[in-house]
Amino acid sequence: MSFKMLVSICAIAISFLVVRVLQRRSTLSKRLPYPPGPKRLPIVGNFFQILSRYLWESAVEWGKEYGDLIYLENIGQRILVVNSYEDAKELLVRRSAITSSRPHFTMTIDLEHWDWNTTFVPYGENFRKHRSHQQRFIGSPETLDYMDVQLTRTRETMKAILDDPEEYGAHIQSLPGSVILLNVYGHQVEKNDPYVDIGKLGVYYTVNSQSYLFLDVLPWLKFIPEWFPWVDFPRVAREARKVAHAMRYELYEPAKEKNAQGTLKECMMSMYLSENTREDGSILDEDSFSAAAATLYLGGVDTSNSALMTFFLQMLKNREKQRLAQKEIDEVVGTDRLPTFDDMDHLPYVRGVCAEILRMAVVLPLGKYFSQHRPLPQDSTSTIVISVPPHYTTEDDEYKGYLIPAGTIIFANSWAMAFNPIYFPEPHEFKPERWLSQFDEKSCEGPRPNDFLFGFGRRACPGQDWGEKMLFIAVVSTLATFNIEPAIGEDGNPIAPNEDYTPGFVRQLGPSKCKIAPRSPKAASLIENSVFSK
Numbered sequence: 001m002s003f004k005m006l007v008s009i010c011a012i013a014i015s016f017l018v019v020r021v022l023q024r025r026s027t028l029s030k031r032l033p034y035p036p037g038p039k040r041l042p043i044v045g046n047f048f049q050i051l052s053r054y055l056w057e058s059a060v061e062w063g064k065e066y067g068d069l070i071y072l073e074n075i076g077q078r079i080l081v082v083n084s085y086e087d088a089k090e091l092l093v094r095r096s097a098i099t100s101s102r103p104h105f106t107m108t109i110d111l112e113h114w115d116w117n118t119t120f121v122p123y124g125e126n127f128r129k130h131r132s133h134q135q136r137f138i139g140s141p142e143t144l145d146y147m148d149v150q151l152t153r154t155r156e157t158m159k160a161i162l163d164d165p166e167e168y169g170a171h172i173q174s175l176p177g178s179v180i181l182l183n184v185y186g187h188q189v190e191k192n193d194p195y196v197d198i199g200k201l202g203v204y205y206t207v208n209s210q211s212y213l214f215l216d217v218l219p220w221l222k223f224i225p226e227w228f229p230w231v232d233f234p235r236v237a238r239e240a241r242k243v244a245h246a247m248r249y250e251l252y253e254p255a256k257e258k259n260a261q262g263t264l265k266e267c268m269m270s271m272y273l274s275e276n277t278r279e280d281g282s283i284l285d286e287d288s289f290s291a292a293a294a295t296l297y298l299g300g301v302d303t304s305n306s307a308l309m310t311f312f313l314q315m316l317k318n319r320e321k322q323r324l325a326q327k328e329i330d331e332v333v334g335t336d337r338l339p340t341f342d343d344m345d346h347l348p349y350v351r352g353v354c355a356e357i358l359r360m361a362v363v364l365p366l367g368k369y370f371s372q373h374r375p376l377p378q379d380s381t382s383t384i385v386i387s388v389p390p391h392y393t394t395e396d397d398e399y400k401g402y403l404i405p406a407g408t409i410i411f412a413n414s415w416a417m418a419f420n421p422i423y424f425p426e427p428h429e430f431k432p433e434r435w436l437s438q439f440d441e442k443s444c445e446g447p448r449p450n451d452f453l454f455g456f457g458r459r460a461c462p463g464q465d466w467g468e469k470m471l472f473i474a475v476v477s478t479l480a481t482f483n484i485e486p487a488i489g490e491d492g493n494p495i496a497p498n499e500d501y502t503p504g505f506v507r508q509l510g511p512s513k514c515k516i517a518p519r520s521p522k523a524a525s526l527i528e529n530s531v532f533s534k
């Protein structure tokens with residue numbers, strides 16, 4: 001048994017008594033029951049069930065017995081999993097004043113110093129500042145025209161795929177990150193770019209930090225020094241601190257310098273710094289602004305990648321739908337030019353493809369809470385995962401006759417929502433056509449994927465508009481110019497696509513082996529020309 005495990009068990013035992021006393025007081029004061037849920041073991045509660053590889057699917061199974069609100073305990077930590085869209089909306093949107101905080105993670109915050117990352121900032125004044133910066137520059141293209149960079153980089157990516165189709169996965173996976181770096185810091189990504197590696201390490205360490213939840217049970221363990229035998233967390237924390245510092249400042253400081261010299265390309269930094277640098281050189285709200293900006297880089301890359309990889313998977317599995325989308329593009333855009341954002345409103349089927357990709361990708365099924373250790377990202381193409389912590393309640397509340405005490409973690413199970421047959425008949429079928437009538441707000445009866453896949457209420461994803469536009473332009477540009485076909489194996493049969501989403505709390509997908517070829521010589525030359533004349 002590792003020391004870490006031993007410490008966890010001691011921590012569990014000691015803290016259990018304290019936690020129970022606190023819980024009892026809270027419960028008795030309200031005299032209401034907790035929502036129903038699977039049987040809890042003494043002390044550890046539902047710890048072993050929560051370790052389940054596909055917790056979002058287990059939660060759907062539990063829902064059949066207990067209903068849409070499922071109460072769990074993880075070593076004294078109260079957890080509410082919400083399977084229905086209506087309950088999530090009521091709890092996380094209408095009651096968002098008391099359900100919008102985040103839990104405090106000892107490893108993440110106290111030891112690794114990710115406290116500047118918006119995703120971990122508790123609800124309050126600092127959080128609101130972060131969100132208003134993010135909303136202004138990334139929430140819509142009104143302030144910063146990010147669509148222009150998305151279009152240019154997408155076309156460069158199409159050219160890279162044309163030259164090197166075997167590596168399409170690597171080219172596509174570097175697309176969102178390179179756009180974000182340009183949008184936020186005006187930084188043009190180069191081959192073997194150190195900033196890309198910093199981003200990957202940043203995501204790795206924030207996810208990994210949540211493997212050390214035993215420190216939340218006995219927070220005084222954080223004082224254990226590095227030389228102490230058997231424990232790895234003080235050393236891991238030291239490495240992570242370096243990365244957290246690098247993420248926060250190594251992109252920001254050079255951008256600031258370039259801005260002072262007048263050489264920074266137009267981006268979120270250049271606009272903000274120009275508006276807020278005072279005569280004495282000090283910068284208004286610099287801390288919250290630079291932190292909010294660094295979080296965008298952490299938050300946007302892997303979520304978008306997972307959606308883009310799901311697109312390739314679904315096109316391989318549904319080639320007749322691929323042809324229908326291409327037919328629509330040919331009719332609307334023609335074959336003499338490449339698509340642009342102006343075509344978006346005229347391409348309902350392609351938009352249906354995008355909506356269906358988001359629904360079936362379910363990038364963050366429960367938000368993120370408890371992760372496994374993953375190997376360090378070694379190369380620029382390896383898959384990395386993103387972590388978004390769950391909502392956290394700040395006051396006791398009563399809902400549907402149940403007590404939801406302050407300090408409860410709430411997971412909105414977007415997996416359960418995305419595959420609910422009441423909203424989406426034949427939910428496991430890829431059906432872009434199910435959205436055709438639903439883009440009209442008034443005729444839409446049930447929720448649409450973007451009503452719940454980007455989270456809820458005051459914590460809902462600030463990158464939704466950016467992410468949806470990125471997905472659209474990448475999807476429409478690929479479909480307009482390439483055919484995506486299964487690769488043929490040595491036995492002469494088509495190779496089955498990779499459907500192996502990573503387990504844990506985040507669904508990530510690597511590329512499939514496939515054949516990507518230009519639809520025609522004309523399509524190839526449109527791509528060639530587009531990188532010179534946008």
Ligand code: HEM
Nearest residue numbers: 118119299300303307363453454455456459460461463467
């Ligand atoms: C397919 C694309 C994406 C999906 C499905 C997605 C989904 C989500 C979800 C479910 C959350 C949690 C919301 C909650 O707690 O209620 C979230 C948070 C967040 N997302 Fe996204 N996201 C995507 C793209 C992006 C992009 C492109 C960016 C930045 C450019 C971004 C930045 C963030 C940030 C900063 C947060 C934390 C918000 C907070 O804690 O207040 N996301 N996202």
